[in-house]
Amino acid sequence: MTEFTPGTSEERLVNMGPQHPSTHGVLRVALRLDGEKVLGADPDIGYLHSSMEKIAEKLEYRQYVSYSDRFDYLNAMGNEFCYVRAVERLLGVEVTPRCEHIRVIMAELNRIASHLLYFGAISLDTGATTPFLHTFRERELCLDLFEWASGQRLLYHYFRIGGLRNDLPDGWADKLYQVLDLLPQRFEEYDDLLTRNRIFVGRTRDVGAVSADQALSYGLTGPSLRACGVPYDLRKLDGYSIYPELEFEVCVEQGGDCYSRHLVRTRELRESVKLIRQALDKLPEGEVNVPLPRKLKPEPGEVYERVESPRGEVACYLVSDGSEKPWRMHWRGPSFYNLSALDLMCTGHWMADVVAIIASTDIVLADVDR
């Protein structure tokens, strides 16, 4: 924890957070300032630490699915995806094609919902209220679809080991097609409101820039890394699940600054719509669950399963000792490493830029602390 120490007359330490609307959760940043210039930013995390890794050692494999929702709560479907894939690989289980398609549809729809929340949050943080209201209107459509399929609006517990909680309800796909028709028009509206707005561009361009080498050394992933010109997208690279059968583009920008990160996300929104439409078009008929024994006892061994979340590479490292409970479970939270580069991004910029930088890294503090 950074303590207040009297510096020179020009240098002072200012606390941003822990309770601050722009820190996206409970984050304290100790800012070392010279006037309005940032000399250093020291994030103080751990306020939301909830021992997710220790809890896993006390629970059976099936019981943990609902916990995996709860760290990156804006990407609950994506985390479940990662966790159930890890356990299925440990057990050597193959899920049905219909299940794989529905999983990808859900994960991509969740990516849209998460990016829409990011869009609203960065607009609020840079001083525009209107785009926030617009993106939340469309995010609501996604959440309604999730609620219809899983019964929940934020923490779904929809993916199960070996399948899904239930098949899609009747009429769900038609409603999703309607939403997919609407969303691209709305994305254009957002770009008019925010992405091409002079004030927004002025607040974010050339702010918080990192080079590709720095980003790779800090372990940045997701839009933060792709904004530096590194085409690292696990959906393309690993080609897990049904992604190799779908056509989409890896969105890469060159600047490495807040505006490039923003552009990557605005383009990814459109790519996700394309992905969902393709997966929905070829959604096969059939069962969504494969029968599994009541007690899951994987062979001793370990897996490291990684998937692409809206924030980057989320990965589950699972070590089994052959019993009903994991011996050790470790989560690689993308926000954890993305936030660790905050000092690098903020140093040398103005104090007001810190807010834009935190918003552009799109962190979820529960994912940082786990």
Next chain:
Amino acid sequence: MPEEIRLETTPEELPEFIQALREKELAEQHGFCDATAVEREDTLEIVYRFSLIARPVQVSVHTQVPKAKPVVPTLTHLYKGLLWAEREMAEMFGITFTDHPDPRHLLLPDDWQGYPLRKDYVYPLDHPYLAPDPLHEDPMKALCPPGQVGDENQ
């Protein structure tokens, strides 16, 4: 499914091993991915992971340190992502990373005792953060102790 390359080394040779790796398996563009520890019988296993960018290849480096005296040289001069990863391992497993530039607690409070992710960890129920809250036991008694507020009216 990414190709996984599993390598093992000793804690003493770790920095040289990673340096040598950067001329062989990690010669092309790669990123630091993750680092964590796993408790084994009488050692702690530290796992460093790196991902290649152009190909689906993942390199993991495993090293075993004795549970009684877990000391490893820091690698923060090679990969900045380890600044936080090593701090987390240090407080959760009690591993000492020699020459770490910033050896403070990361997630846990500064005065936290014990290493929570070790198997023999006992929850310190007498710690103020975990002790039963008198407010939950008897709110009236906790908020209005006898002889203070409102007593003159009784």
